[in-house]
Structures are given as C-alpha cells and as structure tokens.
Amino acid sequence: MNIPKKAKAVILAAGKGTRMKSDKPKVLHEIFNKPLLGYVVDAAQNSNLIDFSYIIVGHCAEEVQDFCQKYYPQTTTCKLQSPQLGTGHAVSFVIEDLKGYKGEVVVLCGDTPLIKAKTLENFITTHRKNNADLTVMSAIFENPTNYGRIIRDNNGIKAIVEEKDATFEQKAVKEINAGIYCINWEKIAPAFKELKNDNAQGEYYITDIVKWAVEKGLKTNSFILENNYEIFGINSKAHLAQATKILNDETIQKHLENGVQIVDPQSTWISPETQISTDTIILPNVYITGKNKIGKNCKIGPFAHIRGDVEIGDYVKIGNFVELKKSSIKSHTNVCHLSYVGDSEIGSGCNIGAGTITANYNPITKVKSKTIIKNGANTGSNSVIVAPVVMEENANLAAGSVLTKNLDKNALGLTRSALRIIQNWVKNK
Ligand code: UD1
Ligand code: MG
Numbered sequence: 001m002n003i004p005k006k007a008k009a010v011i012l013a014a015g016k017g018t019r020m021k022s023d024k025p026k027v028l029h030e031i032f033n034k035p036l037l038g039y040v041v042d043a044a045q046n047s048n049l050i051d052f053s054y055i056i057v058g059h060c061a062e063e064v065q066d067f068c069q070k071y072y073p074q075t076t077t078c079k080l081q082s083p084q085l086g087t088g089h090a091v092s093f094v095i096e097d098l099k100g101y102k103g104e105v106v107v108l109c110g111d112t113p114l115i116k117a118k119t120l121e122n123f124i125t126t127h128r129k130n131n132a133d134l135t136v137m138s139a140i141f142e143n144p145t146n147y148g149r150i151i152r153d154n155n156g157i158k159a160i161v162e163e164k165d166a167t168f169e170q171k172a173v174k175e176i177n178a179g180i181y182c183i184n185w186e187k188i189a190p191a192f193k194e195l196k197n198d199n200a201q202g203e204y205y206i207t208d209i210v211k212w213a214v215e216k217g218l219k220t221n222s223f224i225l226e227n228n229y230e231i232f233g234i235n236s237k238a239h240l241a242q243a244t245k246i247l248n249d250e251t252i253q254k255h256l257e258n259g260v261q262i263v264d265p266q267s268t269w270i271s272p273e274t275q276i277s278t279d280t281i282i283l284p285n286v287y288i289t290g291k292n293k294i295g296k297n298c299k300i301g302p303f304a305h306i307r308g309d310v311e312i313g314d315y316v317k318i319g320n321f322v323e324l325k326k327s328s329i330k331s332h333t334n335v336c337h338l339s340y341v342g343d344s345e346i347g348s349g350c351n352i353g354a355g356t357i358t359a360n361y362n363p364i365t366k367v368k369s370k371t372i373i374k375n376g377a378n379t380g381s382n383s384v385i386v387a388p389v390v391m392e393e394n395a396n397l398a399a400g401s402v403l404t405k406n407l408d409k410n411a412l413g414l415t416r417s418a419l420r421i422i423q424n425w426v427k428n429k
Pocket of ligand 2: 233
C-alpha cells in the first residue's frame with residue numbers, strides 16, 4: 001500500500017464569530033498584522049508533516065478565499081460549507097476531493113492561532129507510532145466548562161461528550177477535547193456520512209467520529225497537550241488581545257534568553273517572525289510586526305515602528321519616531337530621529353538625518369517606488385527623497401532639500417532657496 005508521507009490538513013473556518021462584533025470574518029482578524037487563519041496555515045505548513053490544507057469557508061467566504069488565494073495559492077484550497085451544520089458536516093466537504101486518499105487528515109480550527117508547528121509534528125508522529133486510526137488532541141483544564149470532555153475506559157478513549165450533552169458526572173472530567181484530530185482517512189471517512197444531529201445543538205459533531213471508530217473496532221488514542229495555551233480559541237476582541245500578549249511574552253522571553261537586551265518587556269511588541277541578534281538593545285515602546293531580521297549590537301527605539309520585511313545589519317541605530325517598512329539598512333548606519341524609510345535600500349555607514357522621508361508612494365498612480373542610498377551617503381534633516389531615486393556612494397543631500405533626481409558619487413543635492421537676512425527687521429517693523 002502506498003501511504004503518503006505527509007498528511008493533509010482540514011482547517012475549519014466557516015463559523016461566524018458573532019462575539020467579535022465585527023463586519024470582518026473572525027479568522028481574518030489579525031495578530032501582528034497577520035490573520036488568525038494565517039497562523040494556523042503556517043503551523044500546518046511548517047510542521048513538515050503536512051503538505052496541503054483544505055480551508056472550510058462559509059461566513060464571508062469570499063474574503064477568506066481571497067486571503068488564501070493571495071498568500072497560499074499553491075498549498076491551500078477553499079471548500080464552501082453553506083449552511084453551516086456543525087464541525088462534522090464541515091469536514092464532509094473534502095470527501096469528494098480525498099476520494100481514494102490513503103494518508104492522514106489533520107483537522108484544525110482556524111481560530112486557534114497559537115498552535116505550534118512542532119506540536120503538530122509531535123501529534124502526527126505520536127499517531128503514527130501508536131498505529132492509531134484516530135488520535136484526538138486533548139488537554140487537562142482546571143476549568144473545563146464549555147469544552148467537549150474526553151470519556152475513557154481501560155482500553156483508551158471511547159467518546160467525546162459536548163458540555164451541552166454531558167451528564168453531571170461527565171462534566172467533572174477535566175480532560176477536554178482540543179478540537180484537533182489526526183485521522184486515517186481511508187478508515188474514518190465513511191463516518192462523516194453517517195453522523196447524526198440528534199444532540200442538544202442539533203449539529204453534526206465531528207466529535208461523534210470517536211464513538212463511531214470505537215464501534216467499528218478501530219484504534220483511538222489521545223495526545224495530551226503540554227502547553228494549554230496553544231489551543232486558546234479566539235471568540236472576542238478581548239481574546240484577541242490576550243492571544244497577542246501570550247505570543248509577545250513568549251517571543252520576548254526567547255529573545256532575552258538569546259542575548260537580546262529588552263529594557264521594558266511590558267511596552268515592547270515583537271512579532272514572532274522577527275529575528276534579532278545578540279547584544280542588540282530594544283528600548284521601550286517599540287512595535288515590530290511582520291517578518292524582519294535585526295543584526296547584533298543595534299539600538300532600536302525608544303518609540304520605533306518596524307512594519308515588516310525589514311533587514312537591519314549590525315551596529316545600526318533606529319531612534320525615536322522612526323518608521324521602517326520593506327527596507328534594508330546595512331551596518332553602521334543611523335536613522336536616529338523622526339524618519340520614514342519605506343521600500344528602500346540603505347548602505348553602510350550612512351547617516352539619515354532627522355526628519356528624512358522617503359516618499360515611496362504615488363497616490364495617483366498607486367505605484368510604490370524604490371529609494372537606493374549607497375554606502376557612506378548622508379541625508380540632511382527634513383529632506384524628502386521622491387522615489388524612484390538613487391544616491392550614489394558618499395552623495396549628500398542638504399537639509400531641507402527635495403530630491404527628485406539621482407545623485408552622483410560624492411555629489412551634493414541642494415534644493416533649498418537662498419537664505420536672505422534682513423538686518424534690523426524687527427526694529428523697522
Ligand atoms: C468544538 C468541539 C469541542 C471542543 C472545542 C475546542 C465539536 C462538536 N465540539 O466545540 O468538543 O472542546 O471545539 O475548541 O466539534 N465550524 C465550521 N462549520 C460549522 C461549525 C463550526 O467551520 O458548521 C468551525 C468554527 O468556525 C470553528 C470550529 O469549527 O472554527 C469549531 O467550532 P465551534 O462552534 O467553535 O465548536 P465548539 O463549540 O467550540
Ligand atoms: Mg469554539
């Protein structure tokens with residue numbers, strides 16, 4: 001039998017998310033500028049054991065589909081579930097596509113952004129080692145209210161019972177269903193056609209596949225999660241803030257352990273995809289989103305905003321009220337005060353004067369253009385560089401100038417009008 005080495009993911013993302021009180025679908029709400037669904041797809045993709053994800057969409061399906069098309073065109077496909085009749089009903093929408101598929105399917109939720117690739121890897125590996133047909137991810141919660149409970153006997157797990165359907169005794173169980181499953185598709189797929197909705201919520205529950213599998217004599221297992229927060233589900237804006245904080249605390253802790261100095265972890269926000277090298281100091285009130293790479297011995301902040309796709313060399317200073325986006329800045333360059341640098345390449349040993357702005361966006365054509373500032377070039381205070389433009393090596397731009405043409409090596413650009421001095425002006429007035 002030819003069993004694929006990698007599993008397929010099915011990510012449930014059709015729900016409305018009423019408590020978000022938003023016009024936007026829940027799974028497109030963002031943490032560090034990345035939608036919740038993006039975190040889940042990335043975790044699946046980065047796990048090394050999943051190569052493709054089916055996204056079940058329903059509420060605001062088009063928007064969610066557009067997001068997947070734009071960022072994951074090769075590795076995801078969306079399936080429309082309309083109306084939404086439950087988690088088991090949702091999974092049934094991949095039956096057609098997976099006809100004859102002999103590998104595993106990992107079911108995930110689009111609103112649990114803190115799940116880690118490594119955990120999914122361990123989860124699938126455990127499923128394989130146990131020769132299980134169905135593995136349920138579970139967790140031990142002191143307060144299990146609202147979660148499905150894992151019901152066991154001596155032979156392992158035999159059912160999952162939803163809070164609303166649970167007996168008093170079952171409600172006391174602290175092992176909860178995390179909502180993540182690893183399924184041997186060939187054996188379990190028929191279950192999705194046989195699910196019934198005779199329960200308190202009148203829904204087709206995915207959780208009922210456990211009982212189905214046990215009745216068929218298949219092997220069920222559970223995988224108990226180590227870090228409970230990984231299955232933290234987002235249902236409200238308050239949850240969104242909490243999840244952001246959890247992710248930030250974890251990221252900052254990792255940087256501190258790696259030798260980055262962070263003066264005030266409470267006021268520092270760093271996206272998980274930002275790399276920072278040793279002995280760099282991050283001063284208070286710094287906000288960093290997206291994917292970035294920051295070298296060693298840099299000084300960032302206070303009050304700096306790094307917006308993603310930024311690469312910074314070693315010994316670079318990024319000072320207060322500086323915003324950086326989609327740019328590279330080589331070693332020993334300073335951007336110390338009040339500047340905007342976007343879509344730019346800045347060389348090493350440059351001094352970007354206070355209030356320098358790279359004007360990268362033409363609001364009429366909507367085109368963004370590039371600024372290139374080569375090694376040793378400097379810009380004076382309050383200068384504007386209207387991209388596309390190149391400042392060659394050691395070129396200088398005088399304070400208050402607006403640069404609209406390329407500057408040759410060692411040249412000075414100066415657009416300032418001549419200074420007039422009127423003596424005794426005050427007296428004569
Ligand atoms: C589900 C589990 C519960 C578990 C909990 C963990 C069931 C029946 N129960 O409950 O045992 O403890 O997750 O968080 O599965 N969705 C769809 N289509 C639908 C219904 C839901 O795509 O028709 C999506 C939702 O958008 C959500 C996910 O599936 O992302 C889970 O659905 P939700 O209604 O939140 O299930 P829970 O009640 O939390
Ligand atoms: Mg839920």
